[in-house]
Amino acid sequence: MEKRIIRFGVIGCGLMGKEFASAAARWCHLTDADFEPSIVAVCDADPEAAKWFRERVPSVRRAYADYRELLADPEVEAVYCAVPHNLHEQIYLDIINAGKHLLGEKPFGIDRSANEAILAAIRANPQVVVRSSSEFPFFPGAQQIVRWVNEGRFGRIIEAEAGFWHSSDLDPTKPINWKRRIATNGEYGCMGDLGLHVLHLPLRFGWRPANVRALLSKIVEERPDGKGGTAPCETWDNAILACEMEAADQSFPMVLSTKRIAPGHANTWFIRIQGTEFSAEFTTKNPKQVASLPYEPGGPQAWHVADAPYRSAYGTITGPIFEFGFSDSILQMWAAFCDEIAHRREGMKQPFRCALPEEAAGSHRLFTAALESHRTGGTATVEWEGLA
Numbered sequence: 212m213e214k215r216i217i218r219f220g221v222i223g224c225g226l227m228g229k230e231f232a233s234a235a236a237r238w239c240h241l242t243d244a245d246f247e248p249s250i251v252a253v254c255d256a257d258p259e260a261a262k263w264f265r266e267r268v269p270s271v272r273r274a275y276a277d278y279r280e281l282l283a284d285p286e287v288e289a290v291y292c293a294v295p296h297n298l299h300e301q302i303y304l305d306i307i308n309a310g311k312h313l314l315g316e317k318p319f320g321i322d323r324s325a326n327e328a329i330l331a332a333i334r335a336n337p338q339v340v341v342r343s344s345s346e347f348p349f350f351p352g353a354q355q356i357v358r359w360v361n362e363g364r365f366g367r368i369i370e371a372e373a374g375f376w377h378s379s380d381l382d383p384t385k386p387i388n389w390k391r392r393i394a395t396n397g398e399y400g401c402m403g404d405l406g407l408h409v410l411h412l413p414l415r416f417g418w419r420p421a422n423v424r425a426l427l428s429k430i431v432e433e434r435p436d437g438k439g440g441t442a443p444c445e446t447w448d449n450a451i452l453a454c455e456m457e458a459a460d461q462s463f464p465m466v467l468s469t470k471r472i473a474p475g476h477a478n479t480w481f482i483r484i485q486g487t488e489f490s491a492e493f494t495t496k497n498p499k500q501v502a503s504l505p506y507e508p509g510g511p512q513a514w515h516v517a518d519a520p521y522r523s524a525y526g527t528i529t530g531p532i533f534e535f536g537f538s539d540s541i542l543q544m545w546a547a548f549c550d551e552i553a554h555r556r557e558g559m560k561q562p563f564r565c566a567l568p569e570e571a572a573g574s575h576r577l578f579t580a581a582l583e584s585h586r587t588g589g590t591a592t593v594e595w596e597g598l599a
């Protein structure tokens with residue numbers, strides 16, 4: 212099979228930059244991909260971070276300290292950018308205006324105005340494929356829920372709930388990092404960090420919150436600063452957003468939660484949908500299982516919990532009897548992004564695309580309204596004007 216090699220540059224060689232390198236290194240896992248990423252250049256402000264790539268990723272030919280040099284590198288045709296949120300606006304604008312495809316990290320700008328500047332650049336450069344990272348919808352159990360929604364199985368939707376919960380911040384001795392500071396992470400706090408993961412599927416289903424009532428909490432107020440002292444934690448730890456969803460033909464309540472401090476939850480992403488004809492749940496807490504409850508009037512109301520076979524969006528060498536995990540979801544997301552660069556939307560091998568810039572923009576609309584709701588203690592309208 213002849214393969215289209217997509218030459219990538221990575222800006223931000225931290226936690227997520229390395230996840231991409233690992234996914235690219237095991238591309239042979241995919242059975243039918245006629246496209247493949249090759250990381251040819253990296254950039255990090257910290258030379259130690261770039262060193263990891265130079266030592267472990269043989270395709271990396273150049274390491275830069277300034278991302279503008281990476282963008283001037285003619286070999287680089289696409290970029291993965293995983294840097295703190297305060298840097299998204301300028302760096303994403305420069306990547307897009309340089310004509311490079313971009314898989315950017317959420318939230319796609321530290322606030323709504325930064326996000327709007329990024330969206331304007333995308334509209335001015337329609338030849339460039341720009342998508343946001345969001346891997347959890349690629350779990351086979353989540354893909355099963357996508358199929359059920361697309362098939363219209365639920366009947367009238369009674370209620371939906373989606374969330375993304377972490378717990379390592381329960382430990383007050385965990386040192387502070389950029390995610391606890393407004394200057395680097397933004398006013399949204401945990402919503403900016405975790406929220407697009409939660410909204411990707413609802414927005415893909417066309418479920419736009421019309422309004423929101425937000426409860427935002429700060430739980431651990433200060434942390435060790437790594438220099439023997441302490442520093443204040445400025446950002447929201449947890450957010451519970453009660454929304455009224457307005458879809459094309461129905462409206463229903465939806466609760467979205469993003470939590471940095473949810474005891475016992477290491478990386479729990481979930482979605483639950485209840486309907487008059489069918490209900491379903493998937494959580495990465497039980498990554499093999501999908502629960503569903505079909506219902507006919509007068510019939511039994513019984514949950515069926517089945518092991519979801521390893522049936523991923525892109526075929527792999529792993530047989531259906533085995534388990535799917537976090538790094539598999541990252542590989543699948545990268546396959547979807549590279550597929551879209553290689554074949555454009557019309558020619559993709561499967562229909563589920565990475566999170567769209569309009570979906571990232573939708574998350575900013577909701578989080579901006581959530582901040583207003585928290586400030587006023589009331590219900591805030593979510594503005595959708597100008598967003599296709």
Ligand SMILES: NC(=O)c1ccc[n+]([C@@H]2O[C@H](COP(=O)([O-])OP(=O)(O)OC[C@H]3O[C@@H](n4cnc5c(N)ncnc54)[C@H](O)[C@@H]3O)[C@@H](O)[C@H]2O)c1
Nearest residue numbers: 223224225226227254255256257260293294295316317344
């Ligand atoms: N998709 C996911 O599951 C997921 C998980 C964690 C983080 N993220 C997102 O990834 C992004 C980065 O988060 P992370 O956890 O990898 O952070 P990190 O702190 O581990 O890595 C960020 C890297 O960016 C580098 N950097 C800072 N300024 C730079 C500059 N001017 N030029 C080049 N490099 C620079 C830092 O030195 C660091 O190595 C954020 O947008 C975050 O929201 C996504």
